[in-house]
Amino acid sequence: MDYITPKEAALKAKRWPKNTIAAGRRHTIALKSDGTVTAVGDNKHGQCDVSGWRDIVAVAAGNVHMATNTGNAHTIGLTSDGTVVAVGWNKHGQCEVNDWCDIVAVAAGWRRTVGLKSDGTVMAVGRNNEGQCNVSDWRDMLAIAAGDWHTVGLKSDGTVTIVGNNRYGQCNVSGWRGIVAIAAGSHHTIGLKSDGTVAAVGWNKYGQCDVSGWRDIVAVAAGCAHTLGLKSDGTVVAVGWNKHGQCDVSGWRDIVAVAAGCAHTLGLKSDGTVVAVGNNEYGQCDVGGWRGIQLPGN
Template sequence: MSAWTDVVAVAAGAVHAARNTGRSHTVGLRSDGSVIATGWNADGQCAVSGWRGVVAVAAGWRTTVGVLADGRAVATGRAAEGQCDVSAWRDVRSVSCGDWHSVAVRVDGTVIAVGNNRRGQCEVDEWRGIISTAAGYTHTLGLRGDGHVVAAGDAPSGACGVERWRDVIQVDAGSHHSVAVTTAGRALAQGDNEFGQCEVDAWSGLVAVAAGSRHTLGLLADGTVVSTGEDSDGQCRVKSWTGIRIPI
């Protein structure tokens, strides 16, 4: 990735942990609106070299979605579940991708979703006042402008049990868990906790969170990072990280 320059945003392919997973891809958005990608490309998910005028990107397991400056969306990669059926989307402000579904927030605060819906993760048509979304393996989160969070999809894991969350400023979705940051800089987590990925109650001074398949990261205001959850591949070894900042 040494050739990557002028990158203003990145996205990592979402993938749940299973025997047939593990391969993924990475996408970068350049300041000139072009896009670059590297990694697993079996379904053409890295075929983004011709994209122009892109203002946001998201990556699923085998899919890449981009938002154009005019509010339309483009997609490439595996389309078998319908996750690339975004050509009709208009007035899109942001996108997120789960393993098998793609979600977009429109400028009017409504939400649209396409792709695998076996757990109801695409049932977002009635959501209103949404400012951002996050997509997990089989669930979707929506952050409302009033700091409340709504969810659709996976019920068995408990990842959708967010109805009591308040004063939230950012959300993210792991494969089977949901995480959030509040205005007070605290973290919230809900869902599968087999690897301790939801053990965030002691965290404070947060400005952002990120959820992997089975682990969670928190960015502190001082630029350091905390982590919890599965560490079998060293994904939680972040104690030495300093000077990390959210892109403006």
């Protein structure tokens, strides 16, 4: 693969990475090439009520820690005009994004929503008991990610900033350099380096941080307790919790993007179809009929 600097990576991704597939704890979201959104899975709180959305350019899905059995979740859509729409569980105000503008990327964590503005600043709404929404002083950000109780920001110089709970060391990234992409699991943080290797800190009970041997990685994703790496040849590697088969991706080919829910994994193929493995209790893996899903960078 051709190795690039963080700034080059940002430019290659039209500066701000935009997710076109997203996985919550029990639901799956995908952006179609016509700007509409499709969803399957648990809809107890209306988190799949996206059929009326139009002109969407990116999506995000709130997740829940594996030990939480409430299924509460929300879904976020970024529109082409830089505004944001949200549906789903709103107990902590995580869907109160109607007044946001000039947003270029979105992320959804447990009970909160994070938005990156075109000027490199960041906004957040929702639960803030652990300080995970204290991002008002962030500057010069290129990407954002949200875990259970921590929020991650990638700066244009390739360093990473984190706020929130650090019980498992998931915020210990001060020494990271040359990072071009980030992901946040429930209690772990993943950083993709410009040389195609991957760094990880935080909770590692299931080996979800055992990524030191990975090479030629071009994208990363993190679920509750598993981690995904997309390789330059379109294959996928996975480590961590595999109770539901969410790490059974060794046979995948021609993948251009990955997403991780709590216990299911998504892969977007170059032909605009989607593959899924893992927990399917609520139909969150029933994506076999999907077509015309927007490819990243298009």
